[in-house]
Amino acid sequence: MAHTSYTNCIGTFVFDDKKLVEEKLSGKKEILTNSAKMTAETPPFYVLEALAQPKYLALMREATILITKRKVAESLRPEYLVVQAVSNVDEIDKVANNLAKRLREWYELYNPEFSKSIEAHEKFAELIQQKTRKELLAELGMTEAESMGAEIPAEDMKPIMELAKQMSELYALRARHAEYIETTMTRLLPNVTAMCGSMIGAKLLAVAGSLEKLALFPASTIQLLGAEKALFRHIKTGAKPPKFGIIINHPIVARTKPADKGKAARMLADKISIAAKIDFFKGEFKGDALRKEVEEKFR
């Protein structure tokens, strides 16, 4: 039997020599992998004729749904996983901050002086698990009798310590995720990562949506990624235009003196744009050289 196939926007159809849609349609695999080309001899109206039969219509519906599902599944770009990880790290930061405030309020009933003496939440959660109140107070040159902390029985301290442990685990998870972002960014976007580090790079990627979009943006767009609110406020109300978005946190911009920050951001965005294009079109690694160029200019 001779076969022909027909491809249109809804999919690829295989016809037998009587110009009827083949029963084989139900062998789903075959539709999906069919690579036959549409030929001039299979005009569309044969398809419509065949689809008038309910049996084939149902088969085709099923087949096109499957094709669509496969296309959805295949549409996942690898960099999208990094974008997810970055949002997650941001969320963990927020979450850890909220839990830390609760932990401190609770723990301060027991040992207020130590809590006030240390600002970093992570270190705080760690230390109160490792050392006794007496040891922690001794470091501040105090005794337990001089503390305003109350005596709390062990069974009431337990939930506080469990919360501290959970906090430490949350921070450890954050560290592992940051490492994952670092590794993956270095693999997928080596040049962008060399230019601006994995976190800033991943955030640019997240706002852009995909590496393709990031690569095709002009440098001026990259400069303002993450400053959309200020940009639209400028367009709508004529307020001062923003000079930088996410890249404000880049060490080069951060350490430049205020008057030059805008200039630094412009040059940085320029080079990031080049780096993104190299990454997208799989060019040779040039990230370090690009970064050095900007660094030398703004020392």
Added chain:
Amino acid sequence: MAHTSYTNCIGTFVFDDKKLVEEKLSGKKEILTNSAKMTAETPPFYVLEALAQPKYLALMREATILITKRKVAESLRPEYLVVQAVSNVDEIDKVANNLAKRLREWYELYNPEFSKSIEAHEKFAELIQQKTRKELLAELGMTEAESMGAEIPAEDMKPIMELAKQMSELYALRARHAEYIETTMTRLLPNVTAMCGSMIGAKLLAVAGSLEKLALFPASTIQLLGAEKALFRHIKTGAKPPKFGIIINHPIVARTKPADKGKAARMLADKISIAAKIDFFKGEFKGDALRKEVEEKFR
């Protein structure tokens, strides 16, 4: 040597027979535990005279600071720890919710159908750790080929699974804290807990601030605890007054038909008020009997 002592709002002072503040002031313990009573022979002006000497003034300053610190430390009411635990459980609920949304968004790239099929975040986080995608889809009567989920390499799945594990641990912590609240509430406020369960009881306690306050509130205040916003809106703008606060979640109020909810809340608050008074004044346990009374009325 004969000693006299003088007590005023700043503390207790010990004098020797020459009416000078004793050097013993520096023996801090003695001041704190001194139980001698003020006598008619030690008029206040002797104190003032002694304090004119810088040495004694400094000593007294130190002593009174210590006394104040001790008082702060001793002011911790045991029920305040439960209040902290309740706020913490609320925070964990919020935090777990936010993380669960992130986990789902991330995991849905891999297996969207399963995520959509299960609503409970806790169960979701648990199941994706226990079973493979194939098994989870099989339960929905699907194969992996029919899923819209993408193929994700193992190293990219790892951070997702770590997040799921963290979620499960967070839920476990919440469960342990809820248990702690239950145990402590039953010990400290047995009657209130019998009346309305540990969580609602602890929330009432948290809003009231202390058991003493809760015990001294009239029943109508207890009825509206937690509905402060609606109450003040009523007072300011004449909007409809609230009928219940935290106790709206009490099973008796929750299952009563809308028209009778207000009545049920009033009667319930009445009995909770009695229960709180019994708890505060350490009376005999009557919580179960009180609860039964309300339950029989609103069956």
